[in-house]
Amino acid sequence: MKRHQTLFLLLVLLCVVGIGSWMLRPWDALEKKWGARQQEVVIDRYDRVLDEYVSLNSYTALGRMNTQYPMETKLLIEDVLKLGPVNDPNAEQRLRHYYLDSTVQVLLDEVHRQYGDMSDIEADFSRVFEELKQKDPDFRVPHVYTQVSCLNQSIVVGDTLIGISLDKYLGADFPLYADFYTQEQRAQMNREFIVRDAINAYMQFLGN
Template structure:
């Protein structure tokens, strides 16, 4: 999976909207037209959909935006972002990931990356050729706002800077390559999710598996040690071909753990197993490109050709 991308040009636009917005704080009416021109689509996305203050031609826009920027929590979040997030490092990580993207998908558009502080709303927001990253959702597992807001511990564990790029690449992949709408079986969701993590792996080959999928070292170890048992359990209990939405939720979606596999298991064990199936498929079919994998919506074909057999 490791490739030389030193000569690949990412051509990435990366901007920290929160810095420019807070700098404009004292003279919004004067500065907003320039911000609107510079940030264009993201400006609209941020104001309309992320913080809900409307647009400059709305009567209450400036009052509401000023109120947002002077809110004690928002001011504190911006201070914490400046303190806890290494923005230059983050930009370099994005450039490196999108160099890999350019290598594998030379004809695809590289999205613009915009960071922001949005008051702990969505972590990653996607629009046409654009990724918005809410840095205030990645301030570290020790950031005291998160538990006070009732965010579950299993989610807080992944709210730190090292998860930003892998989250962004994962969500970008899901918009570029959405799941086959006819896919209704647990195994199909497993393999689809597996291909998304395989994509993240291709974009960030140096990243530890724990960060690609968001497991702790112990959870990853549990999965590796229990792989055959988990796979056999799902096969023997006819779960793999179940079309019950609750089964997909239980085994593939995020959660604190999967109760039938013990509290030591992570949520999303089905997605992790799907990732191992996709890895096996790509290993046993070296002629298949990443592009072909991502475009293949016949998940049962991938399973059948994977030669996957955990022991």
């Protein structure tokens, strides 16, 4: 029953999403009704840790990937990039060589340029999750992180986990997209669609 209630609430939230904006009540109204905010999302920049490992061959960054981000690393290597088992002795070097490709480096550079600040997206996630928590106290707020998927999956979801592939949201006019996607597909590959896509994917996951 709780799962169905949560799915219904997520569906309602998706229905009130406007193109490029969330038609939810402002924070002042929420705080007046419910008091101080209970949930503020801070997006975990896993993409930066990965880039540090790739660009500097940093064993410190690699250690963080394996200890601080084991599930994120496993999903990236095994499910997104399909580079084989994460426990393969050569998995990390295969991963690094993959990201050193010149095309992937273009994606990484553009992600750095466009997503130095994600406070607007964090605020959108916070609003949605706050609504859900207030209506269903048993709703478990997922951990949200970012990655660069080399134009593979846009959103990765798991048990209380949402991964955002920032390289899939560089704007409809990003030159590299024209080689791989139709005009209709490119129209959806903008910053303002990140939260919508993430919530939709997580809703589908909860329904499984």
